[in-house]
Amino acid sequence: MSSIALVCDAGSSIDRRAVADALEIRTVTGSSLEDMLSAARREIESETYDRVAVVATTAGEPTRTRQQVETPLRAAGAETVTWVDPRLAASRPTDERARLVGAAVEAALAVATPRSTTPEPADDHVVVVDDTGLSADLATQFPVTLVSDAADYRRRDVRTVRGSPVGLLENGAGDGTGGVTVLVDRDGHTERIAADQVVWPGYDGDLADARVVHTAATGVLRAAVRVARDRARKPVAVDTSRCVVGRKGIDGCRACADVCPHDAVSIGIDGDGTVEIDAEACTDCGACLGVCPTEALLSPRGTDLGAIGDATRSALETAQSDGSSLPFVGGDSDPVVIAFTSETVLPALVEATATAEEPPTVPVPVTAASRVPASMLCATVAAGASGVALVGDPRAPSEPLEEAVDDARQLLEALVDDAPVQGVATTEPSAIVEALEAVARDDPLVDDADSIRAHAQTSMALSGTAADSLADGRQTQVTAPSMGSVTVAADDCTLCHACERLCPTEAFVQPDETTLTFDPSVCTGCRICDACPEDAIEVDDQITVPLGERETVVEADDIVCCTECGEPFASAAVLENVRSELEGSGETVDESLELCQKCRRKAGATR
Template identity: 30%
Template sequence: MTTDPSLPEATADGRARAVALADAALDDAAPTAVVGFVSQGRCLMLGEDEPGLLAAARSLPEGMTAVVALPGDGAPSVVWNDGVPVVHGGRLRLAGALGDFVATLDSDDGSRELGSMLAPPVERFDLVVDLGRTPLLRQAMKPLGYYAPGPDEAALGPVLEALPEMQGEFEKPRYFEYDPDICAHGRSGKRGCTRCIDACPAEAIVSRGERVEVNPYLCQGGGACATVCPTGAITYAYPRASDLLAALRRMLQAYREAGGSAPLVLFHDDSAVQALAGELGARMPERVLPVQVEEAGSVGLDAWLTVLAYGADSAVVLTTDATPAQVVEGMQDELLTAREILAGMGFEERRVRLVNADRTGDAIEALALPPGDAIRRPASSVAPPDKRGRLRMAIEHLRSQATAHKRSVPLHAGAPFGEVRADPQACTLCMACVSVCPTNALQDGRGLPQLNFREWSCVQCGLCERSCPESAISLHPRFLYDVEAREKPRVLHEEQPVCCVSCGKPFATRSMLEVLSRKLAGHWMFQTEESRRRLQMCEDCRVRDLFAEEARKGRQ
């Protein structure tokens, strides 16, 4: 986290801001792991203009090598043009990142790696320069080592100047941490949450069965995955949210102690620095505290509500036209959830906002909105390390300062809070929903025929709804402010147990046996009264009865 000390100090708020920003360093933040890259300068240049590609290839300095590729519908072939291998044909696919790009050519004859066609073969390319009219890679955040200047010669010049510097060993932060044990992506072959996959602007996250996999080499630190993750399975690590919020707590305390009022915390990334250094920074109110993070999308609902609990009048994220669309979409969904929860406590929707720095007039107007009523007592406790814990702390503190005290408030579809309902006429207590719940929000009765539910643990992933064989489960997004009701398990459905007709032991429910009888009505094994009677037995008695029948048949 960095801050800008060169802001106006014409008012008491401005002078307090200078003091606060100087106290906002992340000196004690936990270190972040790194990811290493090795590049030997092997470059793949692709596009439609063969003379232009050859000219670019020959302009590389000594020590770098280039291969030219001109994709097409025909079968791929290689020719040499004054020492430069030129591959014609084949539909090109590209995967990887700096030092590890793999180019594959598809044609009617099959698929083969482009590097295998060269002499000597090349297993991997270190760098890719894409001069095609349409970039081969379309994701908003391109992999390191991939350049797409297109056919524009003016854009190609800076790329060619940068390529020699991309040889050697490099490191970048490992921006994320992933805990598969609390991931709600899938269970038992059913698909649940895909928020991180949908929000990633680098396409670095893919589904791997019941879990997701994040490629640390493709990850560019966009942060939207951690922002939209409902359970906290993916967390941002550059910096960790708890370290960032600890610094913000100190900053807001210093601002208040220095005489500042109604602080507005303005999260932004490097793309907005120029705007803040210009007209926007000069004209915005001096109560605005700009906080630079690695990516604007890396702060979300838990951070916004926590800074409000720490005494900020509002939390604003400053985006730009360069902010990837899926990152903005993810933050807008978080924004809607935040506003719905805040509204239920009487806080205005302007308390959390997204503002585009490239629309200077609108941004100045948005940041100049008058402050609301200050909370009476800012929170002083350290933010918990887990996302749901931070949300619990922030919301409970804000509610203690609230003007409205609703028991609950409805949320939009897809919000990560809510209740699950079970239709008592359809539920058989088969516990399929319990077996797939990734957060243990749904629990069995521990020996009793009950389905229990703890609302705070529910993230509305939908796995229970998709897994129910009787379609008895439905999701109802809402936020329940009543702490005791939210935290305490409650019974969704229960039945009296049915006892085994042989030994008298409770073993099932009436509805389960009725469903089982209907499904097996036409089965050849259950056509006699004796066989149907076994459905009313516990597992042990059923086995004994089967063996007894076989023994009788043997004697006969």
């Protein structure tokens, strides 16, 4: 995909040419966004740019204002249009600010969702209380009912119910996401109006924190469209080929079920194992995506973990390279804080960085802060960030965010005796500034930054590469997010293939009948291999770093060869176990026991 950036300095003190110089993509600059659109459309049509970043103060305007810019760009062929507020880092020196804004552009482009994967908003019925202006704005997108005592208000596209609102009742999922009922007093009797969303400025009742209840008059249209679009999305799905849930009656990974704040995940360990998502209870908050070690959970709304890694890598390179494509070239730029920020809180973070002199910060926008796993926080420190902040929406469950920060701190403190990681769920700029200042360090914690690798697209892989990068020599008993380790008692192992067949990440591989190998870099510690029939495997939640390469853990020299074809086919220990089982059950043991599977089938066919 190719990208282009529109950099407009109207309404801000940004140096548009400096921002253009900080970017390695094509740019169109100017002082009037309206005047720039014609040139931008020609560029998009002629060069087939499919990703567009718009740097303009319009980023903070209502949805309908931004749509006036987005519509012609999409008509010209743009698949994604993303916005960056030029007021970011307003207190920083000109050149540094330009690099930070440029880094924010790179990050926003990397995580932008193509329009083809973004559903149209659901046709929500919105009830507006008392505010005629808001009802008119919302009527451009939704069916609207206005509850008001204003007897003279008339609009063709707004249904008016005259009366006084007295309260809200909760419907559906139990957290307001299933819609609400508005209770209206109409001359002494109560009427009930069902609504998908409610706009009630100043409401402070029990449902004030529900996502479908909007209590502030500012930014309502944008918020309502976001909620309606989320309601239209498909539910979270499970990629069974990646999942490390238990199977065959053996307990395995339960991370998604344990972290879900809505009890929407149920796990079955019979057969091949199942993870089921209750579509009614699931709010697509991203918590399960953040803890899954193998990226087996798929959400149309959740930001792809690989895209988050690309965004972070690009942001660090742009912010700290003085124009070079390699990090830390030039030496003049200060190390930056990376702030993984929920999209709903992004305006507050921009305001925070515009007023705070320290530290230099680049936001990486994500659908929800809970989507970012602890392993990504550690990998970002290993990549050279001076600190990492996780900035979440205060209306979302806080436990996943807190757990991610705690797990990241545990690994960082074990390896580098410092943990410049903090989480905050707020829309208060002052609180965000405090979090940014708390994590900022004068220098990165690593001497040689290890860029987040493009192939590290699972939490397990990120955790492993971060641990290897941060470790100073060999260290044991290290707790790393989404990882575990095993010890195999070679004398007890019979090379029966059980661990190889059960292991969902192929950490165990038995290349032949004499050898068992283990790759520590792909072990999630799921404990499925606890099912070893010989109790030869011990699973640990801690790892030894550096992780190292795949190694041989069992190598047998007592292999039995088939008496018919002469090919080795089993260890003597396996055959002895089978013989004992048969004799113990009263079965007859004959010479076929010493035949390989192929020759045994042939012998059976000739009888």
